Amino acid sequence: MIYVNSAAAGGVLRDLMRDSTHNDPNHRAGLTRFLPPLPLFVLQPLLGRIVRRVARDNPSLFNRLGPHRAARFVIDPLGLPFGLLLVPNPDALVFCAFDRRSEPASDARIGGRFLDLMGLLDGGADGDALFFSRDLDVSGNTEAVVCLRNALDDVEGSIAESVAGMFGPPGRAALSGLRRMAARAASRKGDHA
Amino acid sequence: MKRPELVCPAGTPAALRTAVEAGADAVYCGFQNATNARNFPGLNFTPDEMQASVAHAHAGGTKVLLAVNTFPTAGRFDLWRDAVDMGARFGVDAFIVADIGVAEYVKRTHPNIRLHLSVQAAASSPEAIRYYAREFGVKRVVLPRILTVPEIKQLAREIPCEIETFIFGNHGLMVEGRCSLTNYVTGLSTNMDGVCSPAADVHYDKQPDGSVTTRLADFTIDSFAPDEQAGYPTICKGRYHAPNRPDAYYAFEEPISLNLSGLLPALIEAGVDAFKIEGRQRSRAYVKSAVSAFRKAVDAILAGQQPELADLLALTEGQKQTEGAFKTKKWR
Numbered sequence: 001m002i003y004v005n006s007a008a009a010g011g012v013l014r015d016l017m018r019d020s021t022h023n024d025p026n027h028r029a030g031l032t033r034f035l036p037p038l039p040l041f042v043l044q045p046l047l048g049r050i051v052r053r054v055a056r057d058n059p060s061l062f063n064r065l066g067p068h069r070a071a072r073f074v075i076d077p078l079g080l081p082f083g084l085l086l087v088p089n090p091d092a093l094v095f096c097a098f099d100r101r102s103e104p105a106s107d108a109r110i111g112g113r114f115l116d117l118m119g120l121l122d123g124g125a126d127g128d129a130l131f132f133s134r135d136l137d138v139s140g141n142t143e144a145v146v147c148l149r150n151a152l153d154d155v156e157g158s159i160a161e162s163v164a165g166m167f168g169p170p171g172r173a174a175l176s177g178l179r180r181m182a183a184r185a186a187s188r189k190g191d192h193a
Numbered sequence: 194m195k196r197p198e199l200v201c202p203a204g205t206p207a208a209l210r211t212a213v214e215a216g217a218d219a220v221y222c223g224f225q226n227a228t229n230a231r232n233f234p235g236l237n238f239t240p241d242e243m244q245a246s247v248a249h250a251h252a253g254g255t256k257v258l259l260a261v262n263t264f265p266t267a268g269r270f271d272l273w274r275d276a277v278d279m280g281a282r283f284g285v286d287a288f289i290v291a292d293i294g295v296a297e298y299v300k301r302t303h304p305n306i307r308l309h310l311s312v313q314a315a316a317s318s319p320e321a322i323r324y325y326a327r328e329f330g331v332k333r334v335v336l337p338r339i340l341t342v343p344e345i346k347q348l349a350r351e352i353p354c355e356i357e358t359f360i361f362g363n364h365g366l367m368v369e370g371r372c373s374l375t376n377y378v379t380g381l382s383t384n385m386d387g388v389c390s391p392a393a394d395v396h397y398d399k400q401p402d403g404s405v406t407t408r409l410a411d412f413t414i415d416s417f418a419p420d421e422q423a424g425y426p427t428i429c430k431g432r433y434h435a436p437n438r439p440d441a442y443y444a445f446e447e448p449i450s451l452n453l454s455g456l457l458p459a460l461i462e463a464g465v466d467a468f469k470i471e472g473r474q475r476s477r478a479y480v481k482s483a484v485s486a487f488r489k490a491v492d493a494i495l496a497g498q499q500p501e502l503a504d505l506l507a508l509t510e511g512q513k514q515t516e517g518a519f520k521t522k523k524w525r
Contacts, residue, residue: 068234125478126475126478126479128425128510129507129508132422132424132448132510132511133422133507134405134419134421134423137405139397142397143393145392146235147234149235150234150235150236151235153207153476154206154208155207156210
């Protein structure tokens with residue numbers, strides 16, 4: 001069981017929303033810069049469980065990856081103190097966190113604010129629109145990224161929702177909070193457009 | 194007032210279901226091969242997916258238009274023939290074609306299924322459209338995005354088939370079906386392989402100052418400053434240096450999207466039978482937003498009300514929109 005301290009979570013979540021468009025891999029935005037480095041070993045089993053569940057529930061996802069199933073994707077959620085490595089190979093799935101000081105080799109790199117990346121998983125954000133507005137950075141093997149994007153977009157329902165569901169009511173409450181914050185952020189952005 | 198059909202993009206089965214739910218009268222989609230002009234990696238439908246999706250769409254009262262709108266080359270016709278035959282077997286409501294050989298095959302082997310002429314055929318004159326209607330029984334033409342509303346109105350009086358116009362998405366001003374810019378740079382053809390700017394040849398290079406340079410193969414297309422909106426990495430939307438220009442400029446097209454929200458009543462009055470939303474390569478989120486917005490707008494107009502136009506600017510390329518040539522030939 002994972003317990004969420006809502007006040008602390010709110011602070012971290014607000015921190016995640018901050019606009020951070022630079023590309024410094026060692027950058028730690030807002031509150032996270034005052035936190036001690038996250039012990040990544042705590043996260044790894046969690047991430048492994050998440051990716052195995054998504055793979056189990058959506059086996060057709062891998063078909064759309066074509067020749068890029070073994071591609072190594074670095075996902076850079078700006079504002080989080082760590083990056084993520086994804087290898088969507090159904091026979092050898094990898095989804096793990098890494099310390100920003102030692103980014104692993106990759107075929108493609110996808111960077112954006114955490115809430116935007118979650119929006120892509122949630123089916124609530126459009127990758128092209130995020131690219132047009134410069135909220136999404138892509139580098140490396142573009143074809144692999146396009147395949148991954150299309151594969152994830154074809155998943156019925158919301159990946160974020162099914163992941164949240166793995167953690168019961170606290171998970172779902174955290175997701176609702178994130179979605180509200182994402183909606184507010186999008187609305188504020190629209191006001192300033 | 195005639196009720197125009199809202200024709201919506203579906204790049205994946207999930208996008209198709211989203212479009213049906215959002216109120217599409219028809220969806221258009223294609224197989225995972227060179228037979229359609231959005232042959233992008235990870236996109237489109239397997240035969241099994243197509244069969245299930247046609248059934249799903251029909252259960253929701255939505256038609257399925259199968260895009261078979263590229264041009265076969267010698268020795269490859271089997272691929273197009275198989276796509277057409279499978280589509281017929283699955284019960285699609287129409288084929289969208291550009292090539293006269295494919296059109297002839299549909300007419301001969303599946304005469305009871307409607308033929309729509311793709312924008313890829315670039316038929317814009319009454320003479321050209323009448324030719325396709327006479328020779329192949331084309332029931333609808335998808336017009337190139339180069340005509341004004343008065344020109345469309347005039348055209349509607351002179352042709353024996355329905356008119357479909359784009360109302361949102363890619364501005365698309367190149368002579369469609371004839372553009373060889375991608376072919377020149379990558380060796381792959383938009384018109385024969387279905388790939389405009391193949392992703393394998395697209396590169397984004399982020400510079401230390403935060404600017405991003407986009408390349409297609411070895412050709413630099415554009416460089417966006419850190420706070421500048423970006424566009425698609427296609428040659429036609431590149432910004433280039435020329436000897437007689439002090440600065441780089443958009444030589445062909447700008448990164449901008451078509452949005453005809455404000456012209457819908459005029460288009461209906463001009464005799465347009467179907468409104469097309471571009472974007473099979475876009476996400477479910479795009480499909481949901483664009484289809485819902487235009488569903489509401491069209492329904493409001495048909496009910497005699499002032500349409501409430503949703504703000505779709507965030508979805509547009511370069512976060513800019515235009516009514517293009519539909520409003521005036523001097524849109525730039």
